[in-house]
Amino acid sequence: xxxxxxxxxxxxxxxxxxxxxxxxxxxxxxxxxxxxxxxxxxxxxxxxxxxxxxxxxxxxxxxxxxxxxxxxxxxxxxxxxxxxxxxxxxxxxxxxxxxxxxxxxxxxxxxxxxxxxxxxxxxxxxxxxxxxxxxxxxxxxxxxxxxxxxxxxxxxxxxxxxxxxxxxxxxxxxxxxxxxxxxxxxxxxxxxxxxxxxxxxxxxxxxxxxxxxxxxxxxxxxxxxxxxxxxxxxxxxxxxxxxxxxxxxxxxxxxxxxxxxxxxxxxxxxxxxxx
Amino acid sequence: xxxxxxxxxxxxxxxxxxxxxxxxxxxxxxxxxxxxxxxxxxxxxxxxxxxxxxxxxxxxxxxxxxxxxxxxxxxxxxxxxxxxxxxxxxxxxxxxxxxxxxxxxxxxxxxxxxxxxxxxxxxxxxxxxxxxxxxxxxxxxxxxxxxxxxxxxxxxxxxxxxxxxxxxxxxxxxxxxxxxxxxxxxxxxxxxxxxxxxxxxxxxxxxxxxxxxxxxxxxxxxxxxxxxxxxxxxxxxxxxxxxxxxxxxxxxxxxxxxxxxxxxxxxxxxxxxxx
Numbered sequence: 001x002x003x004x005x006x007x008x009x010x011x012x013x014x015x016x017x018x019x020x021x022x023x024x025x026x027x028x029x030x031x032x033x034x035x036x037x038x039x040x041x042x043x044x045x046x047x048x049x050x051x052x053x054x055x056x057x058x059x060x061x062x063x064x065x066x067x068x069x070x071x072x073x074x075x076x077x078x079x080x081x082x083x084x085x086x087x088x089x090x091x092x093x094x095x096x097x098x099x100x101x102x103x104x105x106x107x108x109x110x111x112x113x114x115x116x117x118x119x120x121x122x123x124x125x126x127x128x129x130x131x132x133x134x135x136x137x138x139x140x141x142x143x144x145x146x147x148x149x150x151x152x153x154x155x156x157x158x159x160x161x162x163x164x165x166x167x168x169x170x171x172x173x174x175x176x177x178x179x180x181x182x183x184x185x186x187x188x189x190x191x192x193x194x195x196x197x198x199x200x201x202x203x204x205x206x207x208x209x210x211x212x213x214x215x216x217x218x219x220x221x222x223x224x225x226x227x228x229x230x231x232x233x234x235x236x237x238x239x240x241x242x243x244x245x246x247x248x249x250x251x252x253x254x255x256x257x258x259x260x261x262x263x264x265x266x267x268x269x270x271x272x273x274x275x
Numbered sequence: 276x277x278x279x280x281x282x283x284x285x286x287x288x289x290x291x292x293x294x295x296x297x298x299x300x301x302x303x304x305x306x307x308x309x310x311x312x313x314x315x316x317x318x319x320x321x322x323x324x325x326x327x328x329x330x331x332x333x334x335x336x337x338x339x340x341x342x343x344x345x346x347x348x349x350x351x352x353x354x355x356x357x358x359x360x361x362x363x364x365x366x367x368x369x370x371x372x373x374x375x376x377x378x379x380x381x382x383x384x385x386x387x388x389x390x391x392x393x394x395x396x397x398x399x400x401x402x403x404x405x406x407x408x409x410x411x412x413x414x415x416x417x418x419x420x421x422x423x424x425x426x427x428x429x430x431x432x433x434x435x436x437x438x439x440x441x442x443x444x445x446x447x448x449x450x451x452x453x454x455x456x457x458x459x460x461x462x463x464x465x466x467x468x469x470x471x472x473x474x475x476x477x478x479x480x481x482x483x484x485x486x487x488x489x490x491x492x493x494x495x496x497x498x499x500x501x502x503x504x505x506x507x508x509x510x511x512x513x514x515x516x517x518x519x520x521x522x523x524x525x526x527x528x529x530x531x532x533x534x535x536x537x538x539x540x541x542x543x544x545x546x547x548x549x550x
Binding site for chain 2 (some may be wrong): 006010011012013014015016017018056060218220221224225226227253255256258259261267268269271
């Protein structure tokens with residue numbers, strides 16, 4: 001018998017992957033959590049039926065959340081990751097030697113637990129001494145901290161279920177206040193083919209709060225449409241004014257100093273969305 | 276009853292689309308041809324089970340085959356498209372006012388016939404007076420023409436079936452000779468996630484023939500991995516030395532003058548493939 005996992009990325013379109021094994025199929029306090037092993041992409045974390053990360057392509061998302069912001073801020077010391085319980089963004093964040101503390105606030109402790117167990121390549125740095133892991137509501141954490149972080153990264157699921165408030169204007173205002181005077185924030189903002197409205201709305205909301213707003217993209221094969229966007233809001237520093245020749249070459253597979261600015265050059269129809 | 280079309284992009288991974296209607300299901304002289312109507316991407320041409328083009332995302336591929344080369348050559352007058360019977364690349368080519376003649380050589384006349392019938396938005400310019408349509412073997416056409424074209428575009432299927440010879444080194448040598456002294460050629464070269472070997476091989480072969488070889492990418496949601504690559508071989512002009520401010524803004528949805536050079540900045544793992 002062949003088992004195939006299918007994610008309906010829209011009601012009428014999806015991806016389908018042959019699976020070798022199911023490790024976890026569990027309803028947590030917050031969401032349906034599945035950990036499976038696929039032939040093509042290796043082990044895969046699925047939340048509420050949506051692929052979150054896979055061994056084969058996880059590096060794209062994690063690098064592209066972390067490095068553009070950290071290479072735009074000249075001296076990021078304290079970084080917050082909201083969501084991201086798989087630990088992939090944290091792993092990338094602490095590659096930057098100047099980062100002294102990286103705080104992860106994940107609402108669902110089960111994501112952390114099962115990622116450590118089944119995705120050690122991704123979650124392995126959650127025990128690093130620079131890292132503080134909090135199982136808590138990221139929205140509340142933001143509201144309770146003012147003028148504290150150099151960079152805040154929102155590594156959430158889609159705006160359904162527990163992540164829905166993380167796409168509200170009030171959350172971005174809270175992030176603005178939780179950041180230091182020259183802070184930067186970045187959030188994953190879905191894809192322009194099926195979720196153009198969302199990208200447009202986030203971009204508009206963030207522009208009302210942050211003086212510098214830039215959107216960039218990356219290719220993630222297991223995410224809807226293969227083109228993912230990220231929205232960056234910055235108080236002082238512009239990612240497009242970074243001197244790429246001054247960015248240190250790092251141990252990455254997708255991001256590079258050469259890609260830093262090119263990632264912000266969007267297809268024309270996406271450019272038009274966020275104008 | 277719901278009907279879904281599934282393309283296995285690899286033996287263990289694929290995309291799946293709900294279909295409204297099947298217009299054509301026919302074995303032509305060269306391949307299996309299906310023309311279907313999908314809910315998410317609209318009408319779709321499928322050859323040998325592989326998505327060739329869809330109404331919703333066709334603009335990406337067709338613009339990105341045509342415009343980078345035509346905006347690198349300073350004065351392209353005569354252009355050849357090998358394959359591309361749906362007419363999408365031709366439609367983009369003749370947007371360039373300097374192009375005097377665009378020749379299409381498609382081996383399978385049925386692709387042209389059904390594209391005209393079911394995909395008029397894509398194929399509608401095949402009857403333009405500047406366009407010559409030949410139902411013929413592109414490989415033979417290349418061998419029979421010397422020093423004739425300014426730009427040659429290879430819009431083929433995957434290297435299986437009738438397109439297999441279009442990925443051979445001898446074909447690139449033929450293209451070199453069919454081009455004028457300052458000619459440029461571009462070919463679609465599949466995706467780096469599942470076909471890294473192919474990209475590497477083509478890049479190596481083309482480098483043995485053309486002094487300037489550049490690889491660029493574009494996001495195509497219905498193609499495997501969502502990231503498609505194109506390999507350009509050029510005798511004289513370097514796409515990276517184009518002055519983007521001199522590129523005319525055109526009626527496009529993906530390509531833009533701003534994207535011209537950025538498209539050549541590849542993810543690090545792809546950069547490493549074609550070094």
